[in-house]
Amino acid sequence: MIGEGLLTGMKVTLGHWFGKKVTFCYPEEKITMTERFRGGHLAMDYKKCIGCQLCAMACPNKAITLKSVQDAVKRRHITSYIHDVGRCLYCNLCVEACATKALYWDKEYACSSWNREDMYHQVLTDDDMKFLDTAMEQSKVLAVEKAKKAAELIAKKKAEEAEKAKAQAQNEAQKPAAASEKPADKPKEKPIENHDGEAKPVD
Numbered sequence: 001m002i003g004e005g006l007l008t009g010m011k012v013t014l015g016h017w018f019g020k021k022v023t024f025c026y027p028e029e030k031i032t033m034t035e036r037f038r039g040g041h042l043a044m045d046y047k048k049c050i051g052c053q054l055c056a057m058a059c060p061n062k063a064i065t066l067k068s069v070q071d072a073v074k075r076r077h078i079t080s081y082i083h084d085v086g087r088c089l090y091c092n093l094c095v096e097a098c099a100t101k102a103l104y105w106d107k108e109y110a111c112s113s114w115n116r117e118d119m120y121h122q123v124l125t126d127d128d129m130k131f132l133d134t135a136m137e138q139s140k141v142l143a144v145e146k147a148k149k150a151a152e153l154i155a156k157k158k159a160e161e162a163e164k165a166k167a168q169a170q171n172e173a174q175k176p177a178a179a180s181e182k183p184a185d186k187p188k189e190k191p192i193e194n195h196d197g198e199a200k201p202v203d
């Protein structure tokens with residue numbers, strides 16, 4: 001039949017035209033990556049991070065460089081966390097090594113760059129830095145309170161020990177006086193009288 005091929009082709013075209021959309025207009029439109037997608041930049045929940053550096057130690061390609069600081073109550077905080085995207089193998093070892101589950105992927109797959117410098121990604125945000133400042137200030141207050149409590153505890157302990165020593169000294173002083181006292185004379189036993197009123201000797 002003449003035109004049969006054209007009709008078959010149009011059928012396929014119209015099927016796609018009205019069917020489910022399978023493409024998108026990148027870069028205006030971006031798809032949401034799946035839960036298990038591993039890629040983009042490293043991201044961090046700063047409040048969970050304890051500055052242990054396990055993530056950097058677990059990285060086989062030395063793609064993580066971090067700096068940390070200790071606060072007044074000896075807690076560690078990260079001050080800088082650089083993820084070198086150019087060196088990253090996306091092996092996920094850093095995320096798995098994190099003891100507090102603070103690390104995750106931002107899934108931003110469009111992270112190509114023209115120069116290498118742009119591939120050094122600072123993971124910490126301005127909000128994280130504000131949190132750090134607050135945490136440092138709070139730690140100073142906590143340290144003062146802690147020192148005060150420790151001093152009170154030492155003073156209390158010393159007072160208890162002094163009280164104990166005083167009581168012991170008093171006991172020691174009373175002991176010789178009690179030892180020098182004469183034992184009281186044994187009361188004489190009254191003779192038992194028999195029925196006739198005569199005194200019966202005590203056995």
Ligand code: SF4
Pocket residue numbers: 058059060061062063064087088089090091092093094095
């Ligand atoms: S994914 Fe692998 S290579 Fe990349 S930063 Fe983490 S540990 Fe290093």
Ligand code: SF4
Pocket residue numbers: 044048049050051052053054055056097098099100101102103
């Ligand atoms: S392993 Fe986790 S908790 Fe430790 S420094 Fe890295 S991100 Fe922070």
